[in-house]
């Protein structure tokens with residue numbers, strides 16, 4: 001398998017953690033890709049031109065990260081990261097969606113503050129993204145006491161939340177999300193010690 005990959009992407013990190021937890025990391029070749037480069041050929045593999053994109057051994061291109069992670073989990077002989085029991089599964093998927101949504105809003109906030117020329121900045125839109133980050137953080141903070149940490153089985157919800165929070169720390173040094181979300185802060189400290197998280201720590205920005 002090949003993974004179109006960028007070292008700072010939170011969505012790529014999700015896939016890498018899932019691969020490690022499934023014991024599949026040695027089967028994946030990483031192909032460094034800058035999705036923002038005008039020269040990239042990424043769109044020929046992923047029509048959305050985003051990382052991550054996984055090319056399976058039969059040449060199928062898989063995207064977005066939830067699809068790639070679920071594919072890796074289908075090859076996983078250990079405890080499932082996408083639980084099968086519907087009474088658990090959809091709660092986990094919704095929590096993972098909240099974490100993905102937080103990170104998506106963070107990326108839009110970053111684009112608005114870093115990439116968009118100042119004179120074109122749209123305050124209303126940026127405030128909306130920040131509000132989404134805050135409300136998603138509250139959902140994760142409420143769930144934190146029952147989320148997996150250092151040992152034992154893990155689900156896609158924890159993997160998505162931890163990857164997103166790690167990226168927010170990398171990109172938004174002044175965000176102070178821990179102040180309003182102490183349970184989540186405590187959880188994040190513990191999950192960051194898990195070997196799959198340590199092994200995939202993002203490089204300094």
Ligand SMILES: N[C@@H](CCC(=O)N[C@@H](CS)C(=O)NCC(=O)O)C(=O)O
Nearest residue numbers: 009010011035050051052064065066
């Ligand atoms: N929903 C996608 C989001 C992926 C994403 O936003 N990737 C960013 C890098 S962190 C990207 O490639 N952006 C390029 C673009 O939006 O054109 C997923 O879960 O895989």
